[in-house]
Amino acid sequence: xxxxxxxxxxxxxxxxxxxxxxxxxxxxxxxxxxxxxxxxxxxxxxxxxxxxxxxxxxxxxxxxxxxxxxxxxxxxxxxxxxxxxxxxxxxxxxxxxxxxxxxxxxxxxxxxxxxxxxxxxxxxxxxxxxxxxxxxxxxxxxxxxxxxxxxxxxxxxxxxxxxxxxxxxxxxxxxxxxxxxxxxxxxxxxxxxxxxxxxxxxxxxxxxxxxxxxxxxxxxxxxxxxxxxxxxxxxxxxxxxxxxxxxxxxxxxxxxxxxxxxxxxxxxxxxxxxxxxxxxxxxxxxxxxxxxxxxxxxxxxxxxxxxxxxxxxxxxxxxxxxxxxxxxxxxxxxxxxxxxxxxxxxxxxxxxxxxxxxxxxxxxxxxxxxxxxxxxxxxxxxxxxxxxxxxxxxxxxxxxxxxxxxxxxxxxxxxxxxxxxxxxxxxxxxxxxxxxxxxxxxxxxxxxxxxxxxxxxxxxxxxxxxxxxxxxxxxxxxxxxxxxx
Numbered sequence: 001x002x003x004x005x006x007x008x009x010x011x012x013x014x015x016x017x018x019x020x021x022x023x024x025x026x027x028x029x030x031x032x033x034x035x036x037x038x039x040x041x042x043x044x045x046x047x048x049x050x051x052x053x054x055x056x057x058x059x060x061x062x063x064x065x066x067x068x069x070x071x072x073x074x075x076x077x078x079x080x081x082x083x084x085x086x087x088x089x090x091x092x093x094x095x096x097x098x099x100x101x102x103x104x105x106x107x108x109x110x111x112x113x114x115x116x117x118x119x120x121x122x123x124x125x126x127x128x129x130x131x132x133x134x135x136x137x138x139x140x141x142x143x144x145x146x147x148x149x150x151x152x153x154x155x156x157x158x159x160x161x162x163x164x165x166x167x168x169x170x171x172x173x174x175x176x177x178x179x180x181x182x183x184x185x186x187x188x189x190x191x192x193x194x195x196x197x198x199x200x201x202x203x204x205x206x207x208x209x210x211x212x213x214x215x216x217x218x219x220x221x222x223x224x225x226x227x228x229x230x231x232x233x234x235x236x237x238x239x240x241x242x243x244x245x246x247x248x249x250x251x252x253x254x255x256x257x258x259x260x261x262x263x264x265x266x267x268x269x270x271x272x273x274x275x276x277x278x279x280x281x282x283x284x285x286x287x288x289x290x291x292x293x294x295x296x297x298x299x300x301x302x303x304x305x306x307x308x309x310x311x312x313x314x315x316x317x318x319x320x321x322x323x324x325x326x327x328x329x330x331x332x333x334x335x336x337x338x339x340x341x342x343x344x345x346x347x348x349x350x351x352x353x354x355x356x357x358x359x360x361x362x363x364x365x366x367x368x369x370x371x372x373x374x375x376x377x378x379x380x381x382x383x384x385x386x387x388x389x390x391x392x393x394x395x396x397x398x399x400x401x402x403x404x405x406x407x408x409x410x411x412x413x414x415x416x417x418x419x420x421x422x423x424x425x426x427x428x429x430x431x432x433x434x435x436x437x438x439x440x441x442x443x444x445x446x447x448x449x450x451x452x453x454x455x456x457x458x459x460x461x462x463x464x465x466x467x468x469x470x471x472x473x474x475x476x477x478x479x480x481x482x483x484x485x
Contacts, residue, residue, distance in 0.1 A: 028295055029056025029076065029311045030334070031268055034063070035318040037423045040339055041458035042069035044359050045316070048339055049075065051357040052347060058267065058311040060122060062103035065458075070113050078117035078267075078311070079103060080162075081144070086121050086133050089140040096143035097150070105151055115157050119267070120144050123164040123205060125184045128324070134184065137161060138191055145198060161191065162203040162267040165246050168253040174234040175303065178249035179256055189257055196259050204250055205268035205313070208242045208287070212278045213326060220278075225290030237302035243269070243291075248303040264304070268313035273342050275328030277401025285343040288312070288334075289351060296349025319394045319423070327396035338362050338455050363456040370421030370431035371414040373438040379409065385433040386416050393419035397449065404449035411446055418444060422454035 032045060046069045049057060059066060060080040070077055081089065081099070089096045107113035120141045124133035145159045167184055170177040180188040195202055208223040222229035222242050229240040239245045247264070254262055271287040272279040291310075298307040317333035335341055339359020346352045372382075389395075395416050397404040404415055417437045424430035431437045444451040 027298070027307050027309050028292075029058055029078075030054055030315040031058045031060075031270075031311050031313040032066070032315045033060055033318050033321075034066070035321045036316070036337060037320050038337065038455050038457035040316065040337075040359060040362065040455070042066045044339065044361055044458070046070060046073060046075075047361075048315075048335070048357065048359050049073075051360075054347070056116075056311070057315075058117075058119070060119075067103075067107055067113055071107065072111040074114060076114050076116045078119055078160075079115055080119040081121060081140070083121050083124055083129075083133055086124065086136040086140045089120075089143055090136040091139075093143050093146065096140070096147040100144065100147040100151055100153070104148065104153060104157075108153065108156075115153075117157060117201070117203075117265075118144060118148065118159045119203065120159055120161050122162050124161065125167050125181075125187075126164050127166060131183070134187060138187060138194070141191065142194065145194075145200070158200050160195075160201050160203045160265065162205060165204055165206050165250070167204075168250055170249050170252075173245075174232075175237075175239070175245050175248035176235045176252050178252035180253050192254060192257050192259055192262065196262060201263040201265050202250070202254070203265045203267040204247075206243055206246050206266055207269065208246075209271050209278065209328075211242050213276060213328070224287055225294050226286065227290075239302060241290075244301040247301045251301075251303045263309075266308060266310035269310050270313035270332050270334075272328035272331045273333075274331035274402050275323075275326060275396045275399050279328040279331060279402070281343040284334075285345065288343075288345050292346060292349040293351060294349075323396060327399045327402070330394060330396050335359070337452070338364070365422070365426050365454050365456060367443075367453055368426065368439050368441055369414075369444040369451050369453070370417045370426075370437050371440050371444050372410050372417065373436060374410070377410075377413075377436040379413075382413055382433070382436050385436060386413055389416040389420035389433070393423050395419060404446075407446060407449060411449075414444055415449070415451060418451050422452060425454065 030049070042065050050073070055074065056076040057070070058078040058080070061082055062079045067079070085099070089099060104115055104118065107115060121133060121137050124137045141159060141161055145154070148154050148157065148159060166181070167188060168178055168180050170179070179185070192202065194200070211218045212220060212223050219230055222240070225241045225243055227240055232239045232245065239248075247266070250264065254260070269291065271284040273281045273284050295308060295310065300306045300308050312334065314332045314334070316335050316339070317331055317337045319330050319337060321329045323329050333342070334345060334356060335358070339362055341356045341358055344353055344355050346354050347356070393416060396402070398407070398412060398415060399405060407415060417431065417433060421427075421431045428439065431439050
């Protein structure tokens, strides 16, 4: 895999001029998440977006460093409000005003950030949340919308709530039977009517991959958009993929609510590359190829044939995401943690064999790995250390059907040790495990199973610059005092 990754980077560099001249697909952006142990410097990520001619991005918060990196780029931005702020924003309108002032208004200046949407929460009505945000999401939305309106921003941006497609369902899997889930139906009706009255869009996250993951009998080709899925007919309309069927199920659910023309944004759609037998770069490449061709044709769905607006999920892998939904959660990125592309993807939708442009200026830690010390390890006693390393590291690539699922027992242990070692910034104390591990300069990767070397984190750069800045300021102040004395 390391060889393939290097090849992809070289190809990406060679064809960058081709990508520059090509006309990219309109109507799409990317999700930029940062639940990572070593997030890339935001300035590097913004340059990646520019190099790949991506001009729309969706965030999950309003981190000031990220927002300032986006300032002056002209990129359309959807800023996010995390679920843990919903109660605060719902309880007190002043809190909503303060949030808008600090995270929106300050960027509404010449050379600022082109904020187009404010996402209130993220999939707040997931069944797994057991109704935790059911009573706070709508009030928070109303307060944020009111604050945006009072600040004079609603002519430039809209509030919305990214919902998981789980909020609606169909009794017989036919789109025309779509309706909102019973336990959230009344709240959803209140929300969509508010959307309608205030010309706000409905945002939904659709994941065809999950259909395969959750149902072993699901027809594989029906998860892709290349026209090879078995056709299902509903109300005279033909469906050959689950994306269209899912999207139109929402359309019908809205119709049942008396709403026929609401704008729909697909907030997240993508395909993971590891952590499950169907989560592979090859299948991700197949999925995105079909999706981008669809977008290039400005095609919609059988019920809504007009152009789609979608945000690909995601731009980068995030190695600290919860794996409760599945081990694949940390592998949704089109790019690996270090900004290396994982598969061919033509953003123009023309189906050419080309890859995204890789990150530039990424700094890595020293080329060294933590592996099993065969001279000292007791394989019968290393179990707890293996569990510890995986709990605090990331062993999702070792899951059945994944890229590192065919390692030997010793290689498995080495992989876990190295992942922990890298996440701990290669601290020598993180490569001990009671003497069972050692540091080596020999690349420990096995075939397509990459034993990574971690990057110097963007957050580390910030901390270093912040500390250095404080030191310089302190020095100047001290120098001034000495001069006065």
